[in-house]
Amino acid sequence: MWSTEDVARDAARRQGRGLSTAQVAEKVAEAARREQETRRQLDAPTETEIGPFATDPEHLAQLWAAKHTEWRRIAALLKTSGEQAYDPDRDAQGVTWAQERHARRQGALDRHAAWMRERQDARDELRTQIWLPADTSRRLRAIAARAGLQPEQVITQLADHVRMDEDGAVVVAPFTPHRVEGS
Structure with a gap:
């Protein structure tokens, strides 16, 4: 859901709160060193076994x-603003990016929740195929034709009217099949 830039920006905002200019410079140097180390590892891969918990070197x-780019941006921000310590709330660009990340995350969560509701609705639906004897099938088609419906629509309405009495017997009160708006 988040790009590597998003992860780096979020980490720098969290870790950078209250850091002085000198401490931010240390973070820049550390990120530069780690960037070089990881690049060297990519250029000269070792014969290490990649297990299920190994990180992707790329x-x-x-x-x-x-991270190096983000720490340099924060260092430049401190230099141009004259601030002595980094405050993520006063970093306009950082705040904008954080809001965008939050909006993307919320959108993804909303889409996932909608998808889960659709899956639950689909689980609650019943799709069935029934084989009726010829005489029963002809009667159903005739009832559907008189009501201006498809046979499946009559069966759906029949199922809507089915009740179970106290003895467990299935009972259908008399009803007239009718067209339902939107069908």
């Missing part, structure tokens, strides 16, 4: 490059 290199 993703790690991209992440450190993004």
Whole structure:
């Protein structure tokens, strides 16, 4: 859901709160060092076994490059603003990016919730195929034709009217099949 830049920006905002200009410079230097290390690892891969918990070296290199870029941006912000310490709330660009990340995350959560509701609705639906004897089928078609419906629509309405009495017997009160708006 988040790009490597999003992850780097979020981490820098969280870790950078209250850091002085000198401390931010240390973060820039550390990110530069880690970026170089991960790039070297990509250029000269080792014969290490990649297990289920091993990190993707390419993703790690991209992440450190993004962190390096973000820490340099914060250092430049401190220099131009004259602030002595980093305050993420006063970082207009950082706030904008954080709001965009939040909006994307919320959109993804909303889409997932809608998808889950659709799946639940689909689970609650019943789709069936029934085989009726010829005489029963002819009667159903005749009833449907008189009502201006398809046989499946009559069966759906029949199912809507089915009740179970106290003895467990299935009972259908008399009803007139009718057209339903939207069908």
